[in-house]
Amino acid sequence: MGMTITEKILAAHAGLEQVEPGQLVNARIDLALGNDITAPLAIKEFRKLGVKVFDPERIALVPDHFTPAKDIKSAEQAKLLRDFAREQKISNYFEVGRMGIEHCLLPEQGLVGPGDLVIGADSHTCTYGALGAVATGIGSTDLAAAMATGECWFRVPETILLRYHGQLQPYVGGKDLIIYTIGQIGVDGARYMAMEFTGEAIAALSMDGRFTMANMAIEAGAKNGIFPVDAKTLAYIEGRLQRDYRVFQSDADATYAEIIDIDASSIEPQVALPHLPENARSVRELGEIKIDQVVIGSCTNGRLEDLRQAAAILKGRQVHPEIRAIIIPGTQQIYREALDEGLIQIFIDAGAAVSTPTCGPCLGGHMGILAKGERAVATTNRNFVGRMGHPESEVYLAGPAVAAASAIKGRIAAPEEVR
C-alpha cells in the first residue's frame, strides 16, 4: 500500500517499513527546539532525570519571544536558557544580536532539511514542512523527554491533500492562500492531520511563501503541513544544510483522508477578521475598517520577500499620520539583507518603526501592544481575543501587501488602492 510523505518520514524515523494513520510510533528525532517561554519549563522537567542531553548538536534554544528581555522575569527566563545551553554545550543557542524568530532562523541556519523529523516546543514548528520535513509542535514536557532520549511518540496522522490550481493574481501570496484555505476548512478542519500542499500554484510559490503556508497549518489544527521537495527546496538548502538529507515523496497510490481542489487563480488578497483565523474574507469585500497599528513581521511573514513586498508599496509614500507601523525582520540576517537592499531606509523614510528581530507584538509580548478598543492589521498568524494586547482590541490577519497598503490608508486597504 502506498504511503504519503508524512507517513514515510515517520516510518523511517521509527525504523518501520510501513505505518498507517492512527498508529502510535516512537521515533528518533533530528532536532528539538525550545524558546524562552517553553524551554524554562522543559529544563525544569529535564533536570528531574539527572541525565545529559542526548546530543547537544540536535537541540536548538532560541530566546525570541520576550527578548531583548522586556522585564526582569523575562530576563530570568532567558537566562535559564543561556545557562542551560552553556552547561550542556548546546551550540545552537542564539543570542540577541545573532538571533531571530525561531521559525525564520532554524531553516536559514541550515538546521532543518528535507526528510527530517523535527519537534519544537512551539506550535509553529510546523513551518519547516516547507522543506519537505515532518515538523510539529509539542509541549515543554515532551521537549524535556526528547532532550533526554532523542525520541518522541507520535500518532501517525491522516493526510489531507490540498491541490492548488492555476496562477496567482497580483499581490496574492502564501498568506492569502493559507488564510483562504483555513476559511474553507475551519480552525479544526485539519485537526490531528497532515496538510499536504501541492499543485501548480504551489510549485510556482517561493520558499518564503511556502514557509508562510506551512507555518499556519496549525491554525487549521493540523499536526504538520508539508510540501513536496523540488528544485526550489534544494536551492534553498544549498550552502545552508551541513548534513545528509533524504528526499521523500508521496506515492501515487497513497491514501488521503480527503482531497481538496482549490482554484488558486480566483483567490484575491485575504484578511482574517477577529477573533479566529478562519474568518477569511477578500479584502475588497470589507467596508471601511479604521485601524490604529500595522505590524509586519513574525514567523509567518517576517522574511525577506515579505519585507520586499511591503517596501514596494511603502516606497516613496508615508504611513498614515494616525497609524503606528512596526516592521520586524525575522532574523538578524534578514535585517542585514533588508538594509543592503535599501528596504529599511524605505520603511524609515515612510515613518515606520523598525525593530531588531523578536516575536514581540505577535503574542502580545512587547514592542507594540494594543490598547482597549484598538485595531491592528498584522502579518502574524493568530487573531484570538487579547492576542496582541487588551482583550477588547482586535487583530486582522493579512499578508504584507495588504498590511503595507493599510498602513498608508489608515484603514484596511487593498494593495491596488495605493498604486
Added chain:
Amino acid sequence: MIIQGKCHTFGNDIDTDVIIPARYLNTSDPQELARHCMEDLDPGFAGRVQQGDIIAAGKNFGCGSSREHAPLAIKAAGVRAVIAASFARIFYRNAINIGLPIFESAAAAAGIQAGDEVKIDAEQGVIVNLTRGESYEVTPLPPFIQEIIAAGGLMPWVARKVNRDV
C-alpha cells in the same frame, strides 16, 4: 479513577491565549498562572473556580499555542478534569504529559450545563450527569497513552525508560 465535581462550561475553539494570556508567560509558576486562568474570556473564573471543579467545553479545546502553561494553569486553578467535544492536538498531549485528566465526549459537551454535578468513571468510559440524570459515553484513550497516565505522566514514564537504558 472516579472524578466528581461541578462543571464550568465554555464554548468552541477555546484557545490557549484565553486560557492563559501570553502577557503572563514570563513565569512558569503554576500558582501565578492559575490566577489568570481564562482571564480574557471570563475574568471572574479564577476567583470562582473551586478545588475539584470540572471544565466542560465544545470542540477544539486548547487550540493555538504549544504553551504547557495552559493545562498547568487549569490544573493549578483546582480543576480536576476537562471534558470537551474534541481537543486540539498539542493541548491533548500536554494535558496527558502533566497529568491533567481529559475526556473527549461530544455528547457530554452538548448535554452538560453550567453548574451541573457530573461523575466521570474513567475505567468504564462514562460520564454521568447527576444533575440531569443523563449519561454520556467517553472516547477511550489508546493503551499507550493509558500507560503514560498510569506512570503518572510523561516524565516518570521516561525516567523508567532512561534508567533501563543505562
